[in-house]
Amino acid sequence: MKPLSVLIVDDEEELVAPLIERLKLRGIDAHGMTTGQEALKCLATSMFDVVLLDVKMPGLSGLQILKEIKDNLPNLQVIMLTGHGSEQDAQEGLDLGAFDYLTKPVKIDALIQVLKKAAGRDAEETK
Amino acid sequence: MNNRGEPEVDQHQGSDQLMTRRRYRRLLLYLFLSISIVSVAPLVIMTWANYHQYEEAFHTEQLRPIVRFTSNAKHSLEFFLKERLSALSLVVNETSLKDLSDQKRLNRLLRHMKNAFGGFIDLGLVDADGRQVSYAGPYKLQDKNYKEHDWFHEVSRNGVSISDVFLGYRKLPHFVIAVRHDVPDSESYVIRATIDTELINRQILGLQLQPSSEAFIVNRKGVLQTPSRGFGDVLEICTLTVPPYSHGAEVMEILDEKGKPLIVGYAYIESSPFILMLVAYKGEMQGSWLSLRRELAIFLSISVVLILGVVFLGSKYMVKRLREADMKRAEIMHNMEYTSRMAVIGRLAAGVAHEINNPLAIINEKAGLLDDLFSMSEEAPPKGKVLKTISSIINSVDRCSKITRRLLRFAKHMDVHQEQINVNLLLEEVVSFLEKEAHYRGIQVTFQIPENLPTIESDRGQLQQVFLNIVNNAFAAVEEGGQVEISAEETENKRLAVSIADNGSGIPEENLSHIFEPFFTTAKGHGTGLGLSITYGIVNKLGGEIHVKSQVGEGTNFTVIMPVKTNLS
Numbered sequence: 001m002k003p004l005s006v007l008i009v010d011d012e013e014e015l016v017a018p019l020i021e022r023l024k025l026r027g028i029d030a031h032g033m034t035t036g037q038e039a040l041k042c043l044a045t046s047m048f049d050v051v052l053l054d055v056k057m058p059g060l061s062g063l064q065i066l067k068e069i070k071d072n073l074p075n076l077q078v079i080m081l082t083g084h085g086s087e088q089d090a091q092e093g094l095d096l097g098a099f100d101y102l103t104k105p106v107k108i109d110a111l112i113q114v115l116k117k118a119a120g121r122d123a124e125e126t127k
Numbered sequence: 128m129n130n131r132g133e134p135e136v137d138q139h140q141g142s143d144q145l146m147t148r149r150r151y152r153r154l155l156l157y158l159f160l161s162i163s164i165v166s167v168a169p170l171v172i173m174t175w176a177n178y179h180q181y182e183e184a185f186h187t188e189q190l191r192p193i194v195r196f197t198s199n200a201k202h203s204l205e206f207f208l209k210e211r212l213s214a215l216s217l218v219v220n221e222t223s224l225k226d227l228s229d230q231k232r233l234n235r236l237l238r239h240m241k242n243a244f245g246g247f248i249d250l251g252l253v254d255a256d257g258r259q260v261s262y263a264g265p266y267k268l269q270d271k272n273y274k275e276h277d278w279f280h281e282v283s284r285n286g287v288s289i290s291d292v293f294l295g296y297r298k299l300p301h302f303v304i305a306v307r308h309d310v311p312d313s314e315s316y317v318i319r320a321t322i323d324t325e326l327i328n329r330q331i332l333g334l335q336l337q338p339s340s341e342a343f344i345v346n347r348k349g350v351l352q353t354p355s356r357g358f359g360d361v362l363e364i365c366t367l368t369v370p371p372y373s374h375g376a377e378v379m380e381i382l383d384e385k386g387k388p389l390i391v392g393y394a395y396i397e398s399s400p401f402i403l404m405l406v407a408y409k410g411e412m413q414g415s416w417l418s419l420r421r422e423l424a425i426f427l428s429i430s431v432v433l434i435l436g437v438v439f440l441g442s443k444y445m446v447k448r449l450r451e452a453d454m455k456r457a458e459i460m461h462n463m464e465y466t467s468r469m470a471v472i473g474r475l476a477a478g479v480a481h482e483i484n485n486p487l488a489i490i491n492e493k494a495g496l497l498d499d500l501f502s503m504s505e506e507a508p509p510k511g512k513v514l515k516t517i518s519s520i521i522n523s524v525d526r527c528s529k530i531t532r533r534l535l536r537f538a539k540h541m542d543v544h545q546e547q548i549n550v551n552l553l554l555e556e557v558v559s560f561l562e563k564e565a566h567y568r569g570i571q572v573t574f575q576i577p578e579n580l581p582t583i584e585s586d587r588g589q590l591q592q593v594f595l596n597i598v599n600n601a602f603a604a605v606e607e608g609g610q611v612e613i614s615a616e617e618t619e620n621k622r623l624a625v626s627i628a629d630n631g632s633g634i635p636e637e638n639l640s641h642i643f644e645p646f647f648t649t650a651k652g653h654g655t656g657l658g659l660s661i662t663y664g665i666v667n668k669l670g671g672e673i674h675v676k677s678q679v680g681e682g683t684n685f686t687v688i689m690p691v692k693t694n695l696s
Contacts, residue, residue: 012485014519018492025499058567083484104484105491108499 004119005029005047009039009065010054010081022108028115036060040068048076049119052111053098055082055089063093070097077118081106151450158442166434174427178420185416189390189409190378197392197405198376200342203330204396204403207246211322212287212304212398214244219308219318227252227318233263240320248301248321253279255314264321266295273319278303282317289399292324292344292352292361300324300361302352324361328353339411345369346400357383358406367391370402380409460664467661468592472534479534482563486523486530493520533559547582548590550623554613557594561602568607575614583623584692589665593673596662597627597685604631604683621691622671626684633679642675 006028010016016032023030031048033039036057043051051069055062066078080093080101090101099118102111218236219227226232237250249264257274273279282288282305290303305319331342331353344352349369351359358366366384370377376394383389392405493516500508536556551574558565558572565572601611615625634642643663666673670690677683 012489014489014523015485015492018489018496018516022492022496022499025503056563056567058569061567083480083482083488104488106488108495 003027003029004115004121005049006031006052006115007039007042007046007048007050008032008052009034009036009057009062010052011035011057012054023112026108026112028112036062036065036068039065043069043073043076049121050099050115051076051078052115053078053080053093055080055093055101063089063096066093066096066098079114079118151446154449155442155446158446159439162438162442163435166438167431170430170434171427174423178423181419181423182416185413185419189413189416193390193392193405193407194376194378196342197378197394197403200331200405201376201394201396201403204327204344204401205399207327207330208289208304208396208399211244211246211320212289212306214240215304215306215318215320216287218250219306219316224252224310224316227316228261230261230263233261237263246322246326248295248323251319253305253317253319255283255316259319260316278305278319279317281305282307282319287398289401291346291350291400294362295321300352324353337407337411340405340407342403342405344396344401344403347402352401365404367404367406370404463661464589464592464665467596467658468588476534479530482530483527486526489523490520490527493517493523544586545584546587547584548587549582550580550615550625551576551578553587553590554594554615554625557591557598558613560595561598564602568602568609570602570605570607570609570611572611572613575612577616580615581617581623581691583689585669585689589669590689593662593665593687594625594627596658597687600658600685601627601629601631601683604633605629606631618688622688623691624686624688626686628682628684630682633681634675634677634683635679636677639675639677643673 004027006023008016008019008030010032011034013032013034016034020030020032031042031046033042037060039051039053040060053062053065053069057065060068062080066080069076069078074097077099078093078097080090080098081104082090082101083104087101087103090098090103093101100114102114218240222232222236227236233250233252237247240247240250249262249266249268251259251264251268252261253259253273257272257276257279259268259271259273262269262271276290278288278290281290286307286309288303288305290305292300292302295301301321301323303319303321305317307315307317309315327344331344341356343355343358343365345365345367346352347369349365349367351361351363351365354361355365367381367389370379370391370393372395373393374395376392378390378392381389381391388409390407390409392407394403395401396403497508497513497516500513533556554574554576561572564570598611598613605611610630612628613626614628615623618624643659663673666687666689672688674686674688675683676686
């Protein structure tokens with residue numbers, strides 16, 4: 001089975017790099033982008049199962065990126081990543097079509113569970 | 128701070144808006160005096176005016192009866208004298224010289240005159256040389272010569288004469304009346320009569336004067352012609368001065384020899400040496416006036432005391448309520464400021480929580496990665512990578528502590544105290560609170576602050592709150608990628624002007640004059656509308672001013688002008 005592919009979009013490089021490494025150690029094909037523009041360019045050319053998207057981003061905000069994704073790739077599931085104090089934005093994200101949201105700092109196991117659920121892999125694994 | 132962590136209002140602390148106890152006492156005094164004067168002055172003036180009117184009226188009413196009495200008495204006396212002179216004239220004109228020279232005839236005439244008129248004591252015929260050639264009466268006055276007597280001179284001159292009162296042989300007072308009869312181609316002769324003053328005395332007594340008053344007669348030289356109770360005996364000099372001549376009855380107010388005020392009605396009796404005097408003691412006549420005056424005084428006193436009492440109590444109540452209102456207002460202001468500060472801290476805390484999450488997440492991932500590297504692999508990870516990861520964790524911890532320190536610094540300045548403040552650093556600190564938001568929204572914040580800007584002495588916490596509020600508003604006004612420019616300069620009169628300008632939406636002109644009003648907000652449903660009002664209050668309290676200029680579509684500029692030294696006491 002093809003490994004789950006995840007695109008992580010967060011402006012904190014220091015956060016994205018270790019997360020990618022940890023996910024890779026767990027067999028997930030994780031990639032990272034630090035700006036919304038780069039993320040959208042990447043999504044236009046590559047296929048991903050899930051996008052892990054930070055709500056607060058400079059330039060193009062997380063919600064704006066979400067909207068773009070939903071407009072162009074409606075089947076692509078997005079999980080919002082929010083810090084405390086941005087729950088309202090995360091809820092708005094859900095209204096815009098995000099699959100779920102997680103609050104930083106995230107437990108790796110909880111993250112993987114949500115990623116699999118979003119990609120529809122959890123049912124397959126249960127089988 | 129109280130037990131709930133809220134600032135307590137110091138009831139005794141003075142400020143620009145809260146007056147000290149002394150000022151309230153002064154306010155009470157001013158209020159009491161001003162209202163008292165306005166209330167009492169008209170009453171006093173009216174009472175004073177009425178008093179004088181009453182006094183004038185009373186005075187007139189006092190004098191009028193005396194003038195009337197005097198006038199009536201004058202006419203009575205004049206009639207009395209005229210009657211007797213007329214009788215004498217009739218006698219001298221209708222009786223021949225021969226009859227008048229006849230003793231028996233003269234006696235009979237005297238008897239008739241006594242019966243008809245009363246008061247006649249004797250009757251005498253005096254020739255041109257002054258010799259009494261014929262006499263009827265109780266005394267032996269036949270052949271008495273009156274050539275040297277004043278009355279003889281007068282009657283010789285004027286044809287009639289009334290003499291002063293004199294004591295006769297029996298030491299009883301009486302006076303002489305005389306009428307001259309001219310005979311053509313012959314010598315004139317005079318008929319004289321002595322009149323008893325008793326009738327006049329009885330007439331005077333019959334005037335029915337007040338018990339304290341009396342009437343008497345003096346001559347032109349001031350010699351009493353009738354007895355007086357208080358001013359001398361008959362033929363003594365009256366202790367009162369002779370009044371000036373007057374045709375009719377007059378009244379004058381003088382002092383007696385003891386200094387007591389008198390009202391004296393007087394009248395010169397025509398064709399006689401007599402002056403009728405009617406004397407009343409002013410004090411004794413003023414019984415009802417004094418009573419009225421006393422009642423007026425009592426009324427005025429009671430009214431004034433009542434008014435002053437009510438005014439005092441009313442003023443005290445008003446000042447008390449004013450002080451309570453001031454206290455309440457101060458308490459509300461304190462609470463509002465506290466709430467505002469709490470709200471700011473709340474916002475900051477939310478911002479800090481969000482900011483702190485990233486470094487915490489980094490620590491979480493980096494530590495988690497180390498854990499994964501050691502637990503999920505047989506081989507130990509490279510030392511360099513481990514050290515680099517650990518270093519990254521430590522950096523994130525530093526980042527967290529910087530963020531919490533910033534919040535703590537803000538919270539620390541809750542208590543009011545004065546210190547020297549570098550405005551540049553203060554503004555940088557304020558902007559640092561909003562660093563993340565500026566970063567996310569691409570807002571450019573620029574500083575135009577000269578290096579040699581003087582420090583100011585003020586309260587750091589409150590100043591921070593002011594600038595934080597204004598910068599927050601600027602951020603709310605600008606779009607993504609907007610600009611906020613912060614500048615400062617020293618102005619004249621030892622003041623510092625800090626301007627915070629944005630290129631946001633601007634404020635419409637009709638709202639500009641209201642923006643510092645409490646509860647005024649154009650953000651419908653958002654905010655309490657207290658932020659700028661509290662900012663305005665704080666700036667004023669610190670002795671500064673805040674101004675705003677704005678152009679719709681171009682932006683807004685808030686300028687805070689602070690004294691270099693704030694007096695917080």
